[in-house]
Amino acid sequence: EAGVAQSPRYKIIEKRQSVAFWCNPISGHATLYWYQQILGQGPKLLIQFQNNGVVDDSQLPKDRFSAERLKGVDSTLKIQPAKLEDSAVYLCASTLQAGGNQETQYFGPGTRLLVL
């Protein structure tokens, strides 16, 4: 079974530029999460999708971050314009269905973003 795919793996941009990350979850997984992991910290949830709808985006800085999952499969996370403090690893995770005791989130390898 293929895992969660993410691209690009690395990205370097200058502040005020825009950047986009792509995620393809495990086939059949209805729930998709984007996390931000700043160096030395644990991942923090940015946004959660259930199929093509947003379940929770309360932690997403909406003035500069946006995300979509138009067909309920792959997803794109965008930052525009980027700030220095956005330098982090952006992780995508998916699970078959959110909720329930047995659900496990499967993580992609992440996209490492450096903003100069």
Added chain:
Amino acid sequence: GDSVTQMEGPVTLSEEAFLTINCTYTATGYPSLFWYVQYPGEGLQLLLKATKADDKGSNKGFEATYRKETTSFHLEKGSVQVSDSAVYFCALSDQNRGSTLGRLYFGRGTQLTVWP
């Protein structure tokens, strides 16, 4: 709000030494508890989990017991190997509370280095 506190690293051990990484949590009700591991250059992988009090999760020689009375989920291994060198994250999920969100709250991570 929900949160996880992990012992700070880095932790450096010799091969075959005993490992303990402390984790305590704050949550409403009875969350599910997890340990994730991140090997160099790879994504987060689920190591083990426990979904109710007194449950013991185990995998690859690692164990952790869900202790409600002390709100803890300490990770242990009797004899570590060089291949166990990685970053370990303790996490909790609200999925047990009937929430459909299933979001994960992570600790800061503990870097483990095992020397031969």
